[in-house]
Amino acid sequence: MSDLARQLSENLAPVTASFVARRLLLGLAAGSLVSVIFVLAVLGLRPDLVPAMGTAMFWAKLVYPLSLAWIAGLAAERLARPAASARNRLVWLTAPFAAVAVLAIVQLIVVAPESRESVVMGGSARVCPFLVLLSSLPPLAGLVWAMRGLAPVRLRETGAIIGLAAGGVGAFAYAWHCTEWGAAFLALWYTAGILACAGLGALLGPSLLRWR
């Protein structure tokens, strides 16, 4: 009767409290590396990087997706544990979304009426969400790998949240290529790409995250 208990307790290795966080970070880091390489090698760094670094929008395009990824990552750390709730971490997601929406509205009001369209559509609105999604696939794969070794029980919710985290990281990587400067562009098209990744995660979660 106790054979299994004896076998499992042999050579027992201690486990640290940060086990879940470290595994998720490992998956995320590996995936992010691939997506950074993809953006730099395939899409290429934006040519005006140095002057752009003096603009607020350059930093907003990095901080916004990264803050989404960070909050979603914290929520994923809860969802990786059975019988734990991520609700009180998820409410923080409203902050970056609201901040970018406010930024977009302010810029639309301030900017000259004739350049409003270029603030919203930029020159790459058609490809932006797809390239963000594409850049997000490696971190998504890394997070799926990490989650499969943990113990999520709400698979659709977990899939959506790791999709959101991967989308944030993918958009962060893509921002090094993108030359857009509109806050409304960021609010619409980056968000669309990030949410597409979250949707993909929710779609695939129940089948990909099932563990034995």
Added chain:
Amino acid sequence: MLASLAGDADAYRTLLECLERELGRFFRRRLAQDAAEAPDLVQETLIAIHTRRGTYDTSQSLAGWVYAIARHKLVDHFRRRGRAAAISLDDAGALFAADDRAGAEARHDLDKALARLPLPTQSLIRDIKLKELSHAEAARARGISETAAKVAVHRGMKKLAAFLHPQKDVPP
């Protein structure tokens, strides 16, 4: 479990043996006609508990974590059988029913929950629910009225229930 996470093999084996018995009971009750499958599910669950022991959050109830994994395995089993996983909402509560208690571990959870209540309520609940004194006896020992004791116990039990079953929703 805390000792197990730190690497204490003896404590871990004792815990696993205890869980093995409790999980056996848990699965036999829920599988009804195909209770013969219970040993396999117990084994799978123990292995999952072992390989995923890093996902236990030490600030939370151990029983809640163990039975969430067991429930996941049960749903998985039904799914493999191609049967609609008809897990009733009551199961979340039933997990803590008297016969499923993992003995000392359930007591540990209970102590933790009790510690959140005001001290007088704690001792009232211990006297009445655990030592089985009557409300009148417990009230007299503390110099309060029987009604006051009943109200305090009732409120305390409600808080306990809320702490022991934080999530009523069932996984998909």
